[in-house]
Amino acid sequence: MGTQTTPPGFRQISRHDKLFKERVHDAYRARQKLPEPSVCPQCGAVFQEGRWQWLEAPPGAHQQICAACQRIQDDYPAGFITLDGEFYNAHRSEIMHLVNNIEKREKTEHPFNRIMKIEEKDGATLVTTTDIHLARGIGEAVHDAYQGDLEFHYNPDEYLLRVTWTR
Structure with a gap:
């Protein structure tokens, strides 16, 4: 990292590796660390060792709805795939x-x-997902298997990905 001098009292740091901090505005991401272990009462996923996993829920685990179940309950998808x-x-x-x-x-x-x-609309299929990475993975898998036209539209302010595959 290099340091450049700017007006007195300020320091500007420029990065030469071209890395930047990823902007994540996912309203469903936990704001604070959950107590461990925590279990989602709806799907049974367990938060342990710093991440959600499919494990047997330990007795007396803290109850906390996971982000995926909350998105499903709110009907607020992160990914939209149109086929x-x-x-x-x-x-x-x-x-x-x-x-x-x-x-x-x-x-x-x-x-x-x-x-x-999974909904049928005007001859097309709309698949909604709880995560943008799954939407991207589905789009890429369909494209790899069947070619066609694949488009991604990502909105970082809403943590939303729209994938369109046509053939």
Whole structure:
């Protein structure tokens, strides 16, 4: 890091490695550390060793709803995936099987990565997720398997990702 002199009393630090602090504005992220162990009364995920995991809940664990269950309860998704096109309509069940397998794999390791809803709208399918990383993973998996057009639109102020795949 280099230091540049600016007006008296101020110091400007410039980074040469081009790294920047990630802006995360997730309203569902915990503001303070939870007591350990904590268990979500809705899904049974356990907060232990600094993270949420799928474990057996220890007796007397603190009760705390997890962020994924809170998003589901509030109907406030972090990820939106739109799947559309003639190819999609012809291979809908096969592609949706892939989508569900991606969620199953991700949810095993990351309890917050869940599908909230799957809705059919005007010939397209809208999949909503509790986390932006799952939405991105689903979009990339469908694109890798079937090609087509893939677009990402990320809104950091709302911690929201919109993924559109068309073929």
